[in-house]
Amino acid sequence: MPTSTAVGAVPDTGSLSALAQALLDTASLTRVMPERVRVAPVEPFPGDGTSSAQALLDRLTGALGLPEVEMVPEPGPLSAAELAVSRRLALRPPDSAEDEDQLEDVARQVLTAFPGRPIVVPAYDGSPLRCWAAGPEDAPAVAVVSACGMPVGLASNWLAALSSSYRVVTWESRGLFAGDDGSGLSELVGHSLDVQGDDLLAVLDGFGIPRAHAMGLCGGAAIALAATARSDRITSMSLWHGDYELGDEAPKTAHQRDVESLLAMVARGRQQAAGMHRLMSRPATLEALRQDIAHYLIHPYATSELLYRYGLLNGAIMSTDCRPLLTAGQPTLVVTSAKDTTAHPAGSEFIAAHLPRAELRSMPEGDHLTAFDAGSELVDLAREFLRDVTTEDRKGT
Amino acid sequence: MNDFTDSSRERALAEVLRTHPAVADAAVIESTDGRRLSARIVPDPGAAPMLHRSAALEAAGRLGDLSWHEPASGVRVAGFNRSETDFLHREIFAENAYFRHGITLPPGAVVVDVGANIGMFTLCAALHSPGARVIAVEPVAELAEAVALNAELHGVDATLLCGALGRAEGETEFTFYPNNSVMSGRFADASEDLAVLKGYLLTGQNAEKGAQLDRLVADRMRAEHRRVRVTTLACLADELGLRHIDLLKIDVEKAEAEVLEGVGEALWPRIEQIVMEVHDTDGRLDTVLKELRSRGFEVAHEQDPRLLLTPCHNVYARRPEAAAGRALEAASASPFDGGPTQRELEQELRELIARSLPSAVPPDRFAVVADLAVVDGQPAAPGAVPDLADGSRTAILARIWAGLFGAEAVQPDADFFDLGGDSLTAVRLLAEIEAELGEGALAPDLIFTDSTFGALAAAMETDPLPGRAVS
Known part of the structure; x- marks a missing residue:
């Protein structure tokens, strides 16, 4: 007893x-x-x-x-x-x-419990990628590309919302997460946007998925774009509140400019990152973060080494010109909101206007982080789009 | 692509801002490097009277070394250190520390606020007692100026005495802690005050730690020594013709017994209620309690849990026959009714822009001014502000600092975090300094350890950059 x-x-x-x-x-x-x-x-x-x-x-x-x-x-x-x-x-x-x-x-x-323990898949350069999969293996696949440095918990709402009808996979950014076995952080081998786009394809390989829809959230939208431009294995995309470098074509918010400056500074070296890390370890830093997800959002700032690597990885995402990637002809849904004060909606508008087959949905409500909440309105929108673009996949299975 | 050119974009933004009822006029200006937009707002005297009056006071040069602080919704006051303003507001308004144990205020109360600091209690008493007359006593000239300014800003009838109260008339040494003004006093003792401050900082929700605590304490205990005039409460009452005092509040950092000794036999029976902070060293709390009881007061005392490691106690004394006035409750509606604060107005204006011009980048900064033409190009606080055009590193820092916090914030003691700076503001400060002076011109740690404008400017001036001559 x-x-x-x-x-x-x-x-x-x-x-x-x-x-x-x-x-x-x-x-x-x-x-x-x-x-x-x-x-x-x-x-x-x-x-x-x-x-x-x-x-x-x-x-x-x-x-x-x-x-x-x-x-x-x-x-x-x-x-x-x-x-x-x-x-x-x-x-x-x-x-x-x-x-x-x-x-x-x-x-x-x-x-x-959902989403369970990670499966480690090797990236093309051998970097270990911590991945999760949910949903029927024979269903059309959706790869959720979360924001750089965010733990899987932040994407779990989308995994839960879509996994009843789709094979949903996701992974955590390379080099920013320690293994379950206590081995600490793996080496950060490459950090360019192309390398991070290849990680999406490596994840699909790891689960034996031939083709998938790429769902890019925030900075993940640029990674999805990079992967889609390189491979027709991505058959469609949805880009949610994306953060893009588009030169002079679209303005950025003050938040985007500040984060870019931060990433450029900490990416210069571990010493610079350590100095900035001490500044960002102040308890007040936490007050600027949404409380229910603060433990996710603060992850890449938690140690000076993480901050240095985040500077390299997210710095590449935020500073690589996305305009050459706008050739991808796959059907694309671009979602933003005028109330997003983190990633300027003008970036999404430009992307939607210049991708050959893109549709823009500007939501009346929704700050940047609501993209991760997977509220019913966004889930309905995603399901509607996925239904249209994955019909062929279902017929083929 | 942007739909309109820069100048038409700024005009369009200004037009939208002018549609807000609390905005009488507005302009939007681009920074010289084209990266930032600033909005200047002239508040409407009807819809935003508090902001309107504060802009007028500032334009008249009344703000001096003080800054505007907004510790809560609807509250704007002139203050010395933002963290102290927050502390005083929380203690006096949010936690209602003084109006306990039967202490009340009748309408038209006569209140003497001894140790007024920036006048937070003066405002509290006056705003809760229609027609109140408040006599505020504050020995530090800078703080006394804040009392005067806050009384004027909120339409309070306050008589100000810039001096100290004691057992006899004369003059005394006085220690002013600019970074910890609430502990300033006649009987300041560096080691004793250090222990009290550490005790406070080690207790409670915002407790500080290790090396950070030592750094914080050392910074806060920087002392200036002055001589101040002393009078007695009896003399003050005679001079001002006070027939009675409904409430005597005393917060004078270890000089409380001397204030009581200066009351005088004739005035004692005419004091209805007393609230005071007592530093219980050498049995002072017992002595004060006995004295008050012997004078016919019913007495209660308590200690804030956050001050458990300090000798500070609050004492509440009232005459049994004192007429019950209005009891104040911590949760009661704010007595401030001057319209929005700058922070609230800014939030409303950002939402207005998002609704009206959804594709526009909103201004990075909003400033409240009395007159668009006068404020443009005229930095506040003449004399304290470095020459922004002299090319020195201090001048460069001043220009960037002004861009972040406003020209009025370019003061040696202005604190980055007190001004509302956060991690991303620090990044912006560093990025802009680097754009002007190159990489490594300011170590990020310095913003944490030496967060005042003066200290950062000094660090930048004394730290030669590799391969770069000091200007």
């Missing part, structure tokens, strides 16, 4: 399972940070609650195969990334006894 313990920690959402999910959801950060990540509870725990909660966290991270985290009573000393982890965990003392004997089962369930 399971026994009960009266102390421990649970997140705001309640259960041990939710705590396990939160730990897994923040694993991209805890795996990559050089020191043990410190986490603070929502409010200081009474009595010896901290040590009991620490014991529970140790058991749970052990069962999940994750690095241990160190519980501290107050958030004061934490960096922005540590605060992001703390907020996602949202630790509180439990209202009632927690049934910890089921901890191993809980960990197993969480590890196998």
